[in-house]
Amino acid sequence: xxxxxxxxxxxxxxxxxxxxxxxxxxxxxxxxxxxxxxxxxxxxxxxxxxxxxxxxxxxxxxxxxxxxxxxxxxxxxxxxxxxxxxxxxxxxxxxxxxxxxxxxxxxxxxxxxxxxxxxxxxxxxxxxxxxxxxxxxxxxxxxxxxxxxxxxxxxxxxxxxxxxxxxxxxxxxxxxxxxxxxxxxxxxxxxxxxxxxxxxxxxxxxxxxxxxxxxxx
Amino acid sequence: xxxxxxxxxxxxxxxxxxxxxxxxxxxxxxxxxxxxxxxxxxxxxxxxxxxxxxxxxxxxxxxxxxxxxxxxxxxxxxxxxxxxxxxxxxxxxxxxxxxxxxxxxxxxxxxxxxxxxxxxxxxxxxxxxxxxxxxxxxxxxxxxxxxxxxxxxxxxxxxxxxxxxxxxxxxxxxxxxxxxxxxxxxxxxxxx
Numbered sequence: 565x566x567x568x569x570x571x572x573x574x575x576x577x578x579x580x581x582x583x584x585x586x587x588x589x590x591x592x593x594x595x596x597x598x599x600x601x602x603x604x605x606x607x608x609x610x611x612x613x614x615x616x617x618x619x620x621x622x623x624x625x626x627x628x629x630x631x632x633x634x635x636x637x638x639x640x641x642x643x644x645x646x647x648x649x650x651x652x653x654x655x656x657x658x659x660x661x662x663x664x665x666x667x668x669x670x671x672x673x674x675x676x677x678x679x680x681x682x683x684x685x686x687x688x689x690x691x692x693x694x695x696x697x698x699x700x701x702x703x704x705x706x707x708x709x710x711x712x713x714x715x716x717x718x719x720x721x722x723x724x725x726x727x728x729x730x731x732x733x734x735x736x737x738x739x740x741x742x743x744x745x746x747x748x749x750x751x752x753x754x755x756x757x758x759x760x761x762x763x764x765x766x767x768x769x770x771x772x773x774x775x776x777x778x779x780x781x
Numbered sequence: 782x783x784x785x786x787x788x789x790x791x792x793x794x795x796x797x798x799x800x801x802x803x804x805x806x807x808x809x810x811x812x813x814x815x816x817x818x819x820x821x822x823x824x825x826x827x828x829x830x831x832x833x834x835x836x837x838x839x840x841x842x843x844x845x846x847x848x849x850x851x852x853x854x855x856x857x858x859x860x861x862x863x864x865x866x867x868x869x870x871x872x873x874x875x876x877x878x879x880x881x882x883x884x885x886x887x888x889x890x891x892x893x894x895x896x897x898x899x900x901x902x903x904x905x906x907x908x909x910x911x912x913x914x915x916x917x918x919x920x921x922x923x924x925x926x927x928x929x930x931x932x933x934x935x936x937x938x939x940x941x942x943x944x945x946x947x948x949x950x951x952x953x954x955x956x957x958x959x960x961x962x963x964x965x966x967x968x969x970x971x972x973x
Contacts, residue, residue: 568873576859642855645835649849650874650914780836 565652566660573664577630579672590672593626597680608685615684616694616745619677620738623698627669627705628730632723634665634713635775644775654772658710662767666706674698690745693753697741700753704737704760707767714771718778737763785847785917786810787832787949792841794827800839801827802971809949811917814940814960817953819968825953828968829853829922832951847949850916852924856907858895864906865891871910880909885935900927908939919943919950925958933958 579587600618601611635658638644644654674695681691712726712733719725740756743749786809793803801824809815817825830836832843833851858867864887868880882888885905890898898906904927911919919940925933937959940950944961952958 565874568870572859572870637860640855641860642853642857645833645853645855646851646857646871646910647874648835649833649851649916652874 566656569652569657569660570664573661574667577634577664577668579668589626589629589669590676592629593622593673594676594680596622596625597676597683601683612685612687612690615681615686616690617742618684619680619686619694620697620742622680623673623677623702624705624731624734624738626673627702627709627734628727630665630669631709631713631716631726631730634661634710635771636713636717639717639775639778645779654775655768658714658771658775659768661771662703662707662710662764665710666703670698670702670706673702689748693744693748693750696750697744697753697756700757701737701741701760704756704763705734707760707763708733711763711767711771711774714774717775783847783917784811784947785845785949787845787847787918787951788843789832790842792828792831792843793839794824794831795839796824796827802968803840805841805966805968805971807832807951807966809951811947811949812944814944814950814952814962814964816958816960816963816965817951817968818955818965820955823968823972825955825968826853826922829920829951829953833920845918847917848914849918849920850911850914851920851922852904852907852911853922854926856895856903857910858903858906860896861894863892863894864898867895868906868909868913872913875914880913882909885909885912886932901929901932904928905932908936912939917948919948921950921952921954923954923956924952925954925956 597618604610644657647657648654677694677698678691681694686694708730712729716726716729736759737756740752740759744752744756787807789805789807792805794801805828817828819825827836829851831838833849858864872880882891885908887902887905887909890902895903895906904924924936928936940952941961944950950960952960
């Protein structure tokens with residue numbers, strides 16, 4: 565059952581998938597990383613110092629883009645209702661969706677970060693910290709994203725609202741993930757990973773409750 | 782098909798601060814079909830969702846044995862997928878039962894994305910999903926919407942076969958539908 569749900573979710577969310585795919589957020593991410601040197605000027609040391617933070621902000625913005633396609637279409641189409649009648653709980657569906665969402669944007673984002681690091685003149689050590697931080701932080705971003713998508717699925721202003729809701733919730737991940745760059749410290753990345761795991765653990769229950777509440781309302 | 786039953790006692794339904802109906806009793810066992818009638822907004826769909834267990838009743842009790850198959854206004858098929866692939870997802874979830882595509886007139890449409898299908902074709906697709914599920918208790922909410930005369934007759938036949946096979950069918954519709962026994966329940970009788 566979990567495998568079947570995952571296959572369906574991936575066929576929607578992966579690049580070239582039927583719900584628009586995840587190529588656009590990725591290009592968006594690269595575009596933001598590319599804009600930054602134009603905005604602050606070609607000052608190599610400055611770029612090297614701030615580049616890691618830019619990659620993090622760009623990653624955060626890119627993870628907001630697909631939110632309105634994550635859960636809302638399935639709620640509108642009654643897929644959650646049909647699955648509930650077959651004894652598949654909302655929690656399982658949401659947990660699978662978190663995994664699918666993460667798979668659809670995180671690995672490509674890591675690859676794109678290498679490109680972005682070259683654009684921003686990041687050192688090898690900084691790049692390692694950025695990649696480790698993103699690896700630790702992106703599961704949490706995916707969990708927050710799916711939870712918020714579930715919360716706003718029934719609302720008409722969902723798309724705009726979800727971005728606004730995601731940013732404050734992502735602040736702890738950003739503080740520890742990007743903070744590791746400042747102090748060149750893997751301890752902060754471990755904390756970022758811990759926050760990420762807590763969010764992943766909460767997401768299925770919060771998201772499932774949100775979908776049930778919307779159904780019964 | 783296994784023995785199934787669906788029993789509701791003293792059901793009441795409230796939407797917002799309106800009490801739609803109360804004191805509604807329903808008792809169905811294997812082979813029974815019932816037509817729920819009533820004008821728009823009387824609470825037919827709410828009753829179906831309560832019977833399906835998707836919405837809590839305001840008061841009353843509900844007992845059932847047997848799985849539920851629900852057809853409502855949403856076909857639950859991915860709009861962007863070809864019909865065959867969209868139904869394929871439910872086939873894999875439900876196990877490989879026969880969806881009877883050809884009988885439902887869907888044989889030529891399996892490559893067509895769901896978003897291009899007409900209302901009636903979507904309804905037929907929803908029936909294909911329902912048949913594949915092989916659930917003993919059918920809850921059909923406005924199953925005839927968008928269907929032409931031939932398709933209505935087909936749905937009547939499918940429902941009759943289902944009940945002959947020991948299934949239960951609860952059909953909420955403002956249209957007339959011929960079902961065996963001709964049992965009906967008018968929700969207006971239970972409006973307060």
